[in-house]
Amino acid sequence: MSALLEARGLSAGYGQAHVLHGVDLTIEPGQVVVVLGANGAGKTTLMRSLAGLLPYDGELRVDGETVGAVRPDQMVARGVSLVPQGRGTLTALSVTDNLRTGAVGRRDASGVQEDIDRWFTTFPRLAERRHQVAGTLSGGEQQMLAIARALMSRPRLLLCDEISLGLAPVIVQGLFETIRGINEEMGTALLLVEQNAALAMGIASYVYLLEVGRVVQSGAAESFAQSDSIRRVYLGY
Amino acid sequence: MDIFLTRLISGMTAGSVYAMIALALVVVFRSSATINFAQGEFALFTTYVSWWLTQHGWNIWLTLVPALGLGFVMCAVAERFLIRPVRKRDETAVLIVALALFTGLNGLAGWIWGSDDKVYPRLVPIGDDSFLALGGARLYYDSIFVVLSLVLVVGALSLVLNKTGLGLQMRAVATNPESASLCGIKVGRIFMISWGLAGVIGSLAAAILVPVLPPGQLGLPGMFHMLIFGTVAALLGGLDSVKGAVVGGLSLGVGLAMINGYGSFFGGSISLTVALVVIVVVLGLKPNGLFGSRRLERV
Numbered sequence: 001m002s003a004l005l006e007a008r009g010l011s012a013g014y015g016q017a018h019v020l021h022g023v024d025l026t027i028e029p030g031q032v033v034v035v036l037g038a039n040g041a042g043k044t045t046l047m048r049s050l051a052g053l054l055p056y057d058g059e060l061r062v063d064g065e066t067v068g069a070v071r072p073d074q075m076v077a078r079g080v081s082l083v084p085q086g087r088g089t090l091t092a093l094s095v096t097d098n099l100r101t102g103a104v105g106r107r108d109a110s111g112v113q114e115d116i117d118r119w120f121t122t123f124p125r126l127a128e129r130r131h132q133v134a135g136t137l138s139g140g141e142q143q144m145l146a147i148a149r150a151l152m153s154r155p156r157l158l159l160c161d162e163i164s165l166g167l168a169p170v171i172v173q174g175l176f177e178t179i180r181g182i183n184e185e186m187g188t189a190l191l192l193v194e195q196n197a198a199l200a201m202g203i204a205s206y207v208y209l210l211e212v213g214r215v216v217q218s219g220a221a222e223s224f225a226q227s228d229s230i231r232r233v234y235l236g237y
Numbered sequence: 238m239d240i241f242l243t244r245l246i247s248g249m250t251a252g253s254v255y256a257m258i259a260l261a262l263v264v265v266f267r268s269s270a271t272i273n274f275a276q277g278e279f280a281l282f283t284t285y286v287s288w289w290l291t292q293h294g295w296n297i298w299l300t301l302v303p304a305l306g307l308g309f310v311m312c313a314v315a316e317r318f319l320i321r322p323v324r325k326r327d328e329t330a331v332l333i334v335a336l337a338l339f340t341g342l343n344g345l346a347g348w349i350w351g352s353d354d355k356v357y358p359r360l361v362p363i364g365d366d367s368f369l370a371l372g373g374a375r376l377y378y379d380s381i382f383v384v385l386s387l388v389l390v391v392g393a394l395s396l397v398l399n400k401t402g403l404g405l406q407m408r409a410v411a412t413n414p415e416s417a418s419l420c421g422i423k424v425g426r427i428f429m430i431s432w433g434l435a436g437v438i439g440s441l442a443a444a445i446l447v448p449v450l451p452p453g454q455l456g457l458p459g460m461f462h463m464l465i466f467g468t469v470a471a472l473l474g475g476l477d478s479v480k481g482a483v484v485g486g487l488s489l490g491v492g493l494a495m496i497n498g499y500g501s502f503f504g505g506s507i508s509l510t511v512a513l514v515v516i517v518v519v520l521g522l523k524p525n526g527l528f529g530s531r532r533l534e535r536v
Contacts, residue, residue, distance in 0.1 A: 051419065076421035088416040090409050092530060101409045104402070105421035153421050 002064030004029045004157055004189055005050070005080065009058035012049040019045040021213040022058065027157060030187040032180075034200040034221070036230075037210035043193040044085055046210070047161045050191070051075055051082035077105055081155035085162045085193075087146040091135030095126055098134050098145055102152030112152070119148035122178060140171040147175065151182065157189040158182070164196045172196060176203060201225055239373030244498040245491060246371075250380040251450060251466075252490020253387040257442035258467025259474065259482035260390060261435040267411035267477045268431035271320070271331050275338035277464035278346075279315075279436055280443035281457070283308045285346050287444055288355050288455055297358045301444055305437045312436030313429045320432075321425065347457050354454040357447045379449060386445055390438055391483055397434075398479070407431060411477060462509065466493075469512045472519050475529020484527060489515070 005027045013019040019042045027033050037043050049056040052075040060067050062078045072082070090098050099119065103112040120127035123144045129137060134145055143163055150158055160179065164172040180203045182188050194200035201207065207224040209217040217230075224230055258277065265273045287304040291297055315338060323330040361367075361379040368375040398404035409417040410427045418424045446463060447455050470489045474481020493508050500507070519526060 053415065053419070071423075072415075072418040073421045073423050076419070082419050084416070084419060088413065088419060090412040090416055090420075092412040093405075093408055097405060097408070101405055101417070101420045101422070103421075104406060104409075149420065 003027060003061070004031075004063065005191075006061040006064075007050070007058065008061075010046070010049060010056055010060065011058050012045055012054050012056040014045075014054075019213050020049065020056075023210070023213070023215055025208060025215070027189050027191055029156065030183070030189050031206060032183055032190045032192070032204045033206045033208065034192045034194060034197070034204040035208045035210055036194070036197050036200075040212075041210040042213040043210055044161055045213075047082060047084075047159050047191070047193055051080065051084075051159055053082075073105070076153050076155070079154075079156035080159065081150040081153050081157070082159040083143075083146045083150045083161060083163055085165065087139075087142045089134040089137075089142050089145050089149065092133060094131055094133055095137070095145060096130045098149050099152050102149035105153055115152055115154070119151065123148060140167050140175075143167060143171075143175060144178075147179065151188070155188060157191060159191045159193075161193050162195060163192075164194060164199065172199065176200075179203075240498070242372050242374035244494045246374060246376055246380055248491035248494030249487060250383045250490070251494065252470075252487035253384045254442055254446040254450060254463070254486075255466045255470040255489050256387055256483045256486025257390055257438060257445070258463055259470035259486045260394065260479065261439040261442065262467055262471040263474070263477060263479060263482045264394070264431050264435040264438065266471070268407065269316070269320070269324070269428050271324075271328075271335070272468065272471075272476075273312075273432070273435065274332070274335045274464065274468075275315070275342060276312075276435060276439050277443075277460035277467070278339050278342035279308060279311055280439035281460040282311070282342050282346050283436075283440040284357065284443040284447060284455060285350050285355075288357050289350065291358055297360060301441070304444060305440045308436035308440030309433040310436075312439075313433035316429050316432035317425075321428065343457055352457055354452070354456040357444075357455040359448040360445060383445055383449060386441070387483070387486075390441065391479065394434075394438075394479060403430065465509065465512055469515050469519075471526075472516060473526055475526030477530060478526070478528035481526055481528035 003026045007023055007025040010023040010025070011018065011020050023046060035043050035046065045054065048054045050060070052070040052072040055069065062080065067078070090101060093101065096116065099116045100112065103115065106112055120130065125141055126144055126148060129141065134142065137145060147163065158179070163175055176199055179190060183190050192200045192204065201221055201224065204221045207219060207221050208215050209230070261276050262272060265271060265276070283304040286307055287300040290300040290303065319334050319338065320331055323334055359379060361382040363377060363379055368377040398408060406417070406422050406427050409420060409422055410424055414424050443460060447459065466489060470485035471482055472485070473489065474485030493511060496511055497508060
């Protein structure tokens with residue numbers, strides 16, 4: 001069986017600035033993978049290339065099929081959905097419209113409505129604010145909305161770029177419990193890029209360590225957590 | 238009082254036309270953050286087609302079908318094959334392509350149909366008694382028709398934007414193209430459709446305005462002033478707001494009618510000067526216009 005998503009020698013950057021230098025990465029269906037790395041290691045660039053927002057060199061395969069130059073909507077159609085850093089909610093649209101927009105690729109209107117209700121049950125605070133314009137939500141609520149919206153396309157892989165950024169610890173805790181639940185219930189694979197390494201490692205089964213655009217170490221999460229150097233630098237204990 | 242009413246009516250009529258052109262610009266700007274300076278020339282071209290068909294015995298109303306359809310196709314094709322390829326480079330390139338389209342389309346119309354003015358039929362015929370007496374002023378049926386057309390266009394556009402799946406996608410792209418694409422929206426397709434819709438609105442506006450506003454005939458330079466007034470109306474309203482385009486267009490129309498009417502000591506026509514002043518004041522004091530949400534940084 002082929003991997004859900006596979007990157008081989010992935011390089012990307014912005015104009016003359018090369019950020020990623022030949023990254024190899026594999027995500028199996030239903031797996032939770034974490035990418036650790038310092039600021040500027042290329043984590044966000046990696047996520048943006050995987051989501052189709054950035055052109056890349058190298059090979060990207062979904063379900064064993066090479067995708068080539070790809071747009072974000074095509075990645076969504078292949079089941080890969082990104083929760084971008086800084087949330088990227090549609091601030092001028094209502095909460096409900098944000099969720100409906102997340103499902104534009106779907107044709108099953110009743111299924112879409114079921115999913116909207118489902119995420120309103122998962123995130124009661126979004127339900128309370130369903131008619132409110134997204135730009136008026138708090139940071140935590142916007143992050144919930146961004147996650148729910150990305151899930152509206154029923155992705156098989158959810159890319160989460162720093163979903164804890166700028167949020168209160170108690171809210172971050174809740175978000176992680178939610179995405180862990182989504183992974184367990186729906187079998188949605190997760191690729192997490194996180195500053196909050198301890199929290200991310202807690203739900204991950206596999207870890208990649210990114211340094212200046214290269215994967216310098218990778219392995220099962222348990223063995224990673226036992227490595228002293230990793231613990232000191234990324235987990236802080 | 239009656240002279241005031243007369244000026245108010247003529248201002249509303251012209252303002253409705255400005256508002257329609259502003260709407261075309263707004264629909265484009267909302268999608269791709271570009272001001273389509275060739276919008277007026279697209280409309281001029283389709284109006285020539287409409288006129289040419291009337292010369293072949295077509296009913297004027299019937300000619301609107303191919304004219305508006307052509308407006309959609311021309312603008313959509315221009316976006317896809319001329320604007321989008323250069324958009325990746327920078328905004329200046331887009332502006333230059335739009336200017337090239339502006340002169341190119343005008344030249345093409347002149348080459349095909351000649352530079353002499355054409356008599357373009359009125360959609361609503363006007364006779365000696367085709368008006369309602371209103372407090373001493375004459376409210377001509379064609380004025381009513383122009384204002385009603387605006388109401389119709391705004392109604393249809395609002396319906397599309399707020400009640401359809403396409404409208405949801407258009408609003409999403411207007412808010413943030415990148416986030417919209419991450420939702421699975423084919424942003425390029427929305428650009429194309431938006432340009433096409435703008436082409437339809439522009440073509441309709443031109444067909445309505447040519448016989449109503451001076452010089453009253455179809456000529457090559459005819460749409461230039463209209464584009465300026467439409468741009469001012471759109472700027473005043475905020476470039477990405479439907480409501481803003483309507484308010485901007487009507488206030489510009491009425492404002493100019495009053496200034497030209499009561500300020501005759503300024504000399505013949507100071508409309509363009511006023512328009513320029515409005516542009517400078519809006520850009521200087523309130524770049525987002527009255528109802529705009531997006532900043533003007535990319536213009």
